[in-house]
Amino acid sequence: MKYLIKLGFITLAGALFSANASASCKATLEANDMMQFNQKTLSFSKDCKEISIELKHVGKLPAQTMGHNVVVVDTTNIQAVATDGMSAGIDNQYVKQGDERVYGYSKVIGGGETTTLTFATDKLKAGGDYSFFCSFPGHWAIMKGKLEFK
Template identity: 85%
Template sequence: MKNLIKLGLLTLTASFFSANASASCSAKLEANDMMQFNQNTLSFSKDCKEISIELKHTGKLPAKTMGHNVVVVDSANIQAVATDGMAAGIENQYVKQGDERVYGFSKVIGGGESTTLTFATNKLKVGGDYSFFCSFPGHWAIMKGKLEFK
């Protein structure tokens, strides 16, 4: 009987840690018509092989006038990637094609829409200085936050 109880507790413990590990590999992020994200830090476990960020645009304005996306880069590269993204245009989600400074990016969405960005973490280092931002022209200066990989 004691062995069955121990086995049950071990199973519960393993399930708990497994569920928490997978939960820390995804995040939900909201953006609005006031050019704001609802979070300024997204944290992920170093055990994640890939990260998913679900972006929901809670506003009402269309993508062509108040679109939002989420782009993940080294913090030092935000401005340069955003500047190159403006030239790339909306047809490229305001991200320069093939930009190796970008770890991942989502499509640009308008009010009421959602999208999910999923990317591999093999290039991220534990404790690295990473950020997420919106690359829609002019938004990057306000719409940005830290991405923690620890």
């Protein structure tokens, strides 16, 4: 009987650990018409093989006027990637095509829309200095935050 109780506890603990491990590989981020993200930090486990960030534009303005996306880079590359992205244009989601400084990016969305960015973490190092930002022209200076991978 004690063996069955212990086995049940181990199974339950394993299920809870699995649920927590998978939950830490996903995050939800909201953006609004005031050029703000609702979070300044997104944290993920170094055990994640891929990361998913769901972006919800909770504003009302269209993508052409107040579009938002989420781009993940090394913190030191934010300004350079954003500047190159302006030239790439909205058809390229304001991200220079083939830019190796970019770990992942989502499409640009307008008010009431949702999109999900999913990318592999094989190039990220635990404890690295990573950030997320919106590459819509002029937004990157305000709309950014830390991405923790530990």
